[in-house]
Amino acid sequence: MYNGERLIERPLRWGMVGGGRTGQVGYKHRTGAQRDGTYKLVCGAFDLDINRGREFGINIGVDSDRCYDDYKALIAGEAARDDGVEVVSIATPNFSHYEITKACLEAGLHVICEKPLFFTVAECEEIEALANRQGLIVGVTYGFTGHPLVRQMAAMVERGLLGDIRIVDMQYTHGFNAGDDTNAPDAVRWRTNPKTAGPTFVLGDIGTHLYYLSEVVLPHLKIEKLLCDRKAFIPSRAPLEDHATVLMHYDNGARGRLWVSSVNAGNMGSQRYRFVGSKASVEWSDSHPDQLSYDVQGEPNRILHHGMPYLEPESLAVDRMGGLHTEGLGDSWANIYLWIAQAIDAKRRGDEAFLKTHRYPDIKAGTEGVRWLENCVRSADAGSAWIDFQ
Structure with a gap:
């Protein structure tokens, strides 16, 4: 701790x-x-x-x-x-x-x-x-990615507790851009302008968080093929997207799905990660950052809590509040810094x-996020086609 x-x-x-x-x-x-x-x-x-x-x-x-x-x-x-x-x-x-x-x-x-x-x-x-x-x-x-239970998931994967990884399922959605941009603040306007935001909106703004966290938990998995379907439900945001789905094939045969959206009306903002192996699954959400679902096939489902001595050393080493108290986003940012x-x-x-x-x-993590975005755009611009990941 x-x-x-x-x-x-x-x-x-x-x-x-x-x-x-x-x-x-x-x-x-x-x-x-x-x-x-x-x-x-x-x-x-x-x-x-x-x-x-x-x-x-x-x-x-x-x-x-x-x-x-x-x-x-x-x-x-x-x-x-x-x-x-x-x-x-x-x-x-x-x-x-x-x-x-x-x-x-x-x-x-x-x-x-x-x-x-x-x-x-x-x-x-x-x-x-x-x-x-x-x-x-x-x-x-x-x-x-500074949350202790993110390190817990990575340690469980490394120690083989999940078995061979088969399924990667992730989402980061909210509804704060469900309306048009008539009275949008500057923070929205620059994010939906290709000159200031770059080639993506929600894929770069929130999707890269999902992608990097998956790299932290599953560093041994590499994407071989990818399909990206993206859409601007608010037409003025085109050619950038306010909603996207990405399917991924990994080099070990695993399959991945990633959903990002800022037009999920009524949703206050949520991230969810589920990593499924041949033996067990783990699921974590930033809405409940202190809890990790650990589901072993054929056994009762378990809820693991941050800061508890049964967790892996990698998780306990970055815990700040202890098991009795809540860890939040500020604690995660403190760990990153x-x-x-x-x-x-x-x-x-x-x-x-x-x-x-x-x-x-580090910069390699930043580079890989940009590489993922380049491949997503290339797939989407090709009519949401499967492409080899480059």
Whole structure:
């Protein structure tokens, strides 16, 4: 169980680009980063509205002279300081991720970026090469995979408790975009514009969470073929989708289904994962993150609870609240940020042995999410055809 003791030598000097007052995810970043004392927020370019961004930064405790107009000013201003920023989180619309990440890496700064990482795999590979040359870390905020029971599922699969994996069934749906976009906020408008969102809407916005979590739980499974059917039920969102279904064939013969939708009217938002093996199944939902259904063929069904001593060590090691209390999304984000901080600390110390075994959502995870999206678009554009996964 993690109890808040220091795991790195000192707090990392941390800044944000985006994530201001009107952003949807900024507070999640700050909640995660500042939970354990591993980051200290020292600067930011929080908003396209310069005055609003500066006021916001001051209100959350950043010195006024370190509330910058944009990311370029942040990089230049911090480079001139002896106590300048070391790692920057990017919580901006998708189209800006690549240019900001590249600029930060070229300035010698580690990066933590929102997903989907970039528009293309080619951009991801270019940035990975740059990060490697610079000796820097790029983390991706797949914020749901810090839940202890996600690590529990992965450990159960690794130990063979489920047997051979046969079925992967996942969904992430909500109804918050069931109406048209006449009075939609900016946070919706940029997500449904190909110029700012990229080649997908819900597949990239929420589907990549499903895909990465499945990679965490089932790292040995690789997709061989894929079929994607996507649709914009609100016509103004086309060619991007507000609803999609993806079927997947894996290299071990398993079959997968993934459903994402933002037009599931009346649904308040839910993720559900079911992994079915030849011996048993597990099912987990972020609506009940403390519980894991474990169903062994021929035996009574069981509900496993987080923080209990019967769980695998990998799950107990990242638990924060203990079995009596609820673990939530803030705890999951805190784990993600802590794991990235440990990677940055190890990179700084030259501890490559630690990095080889340390698990966190890195640039390769971000790249694979973009690769999955490219294949989904290719299938959908071919008339929802089966394609070989490339």
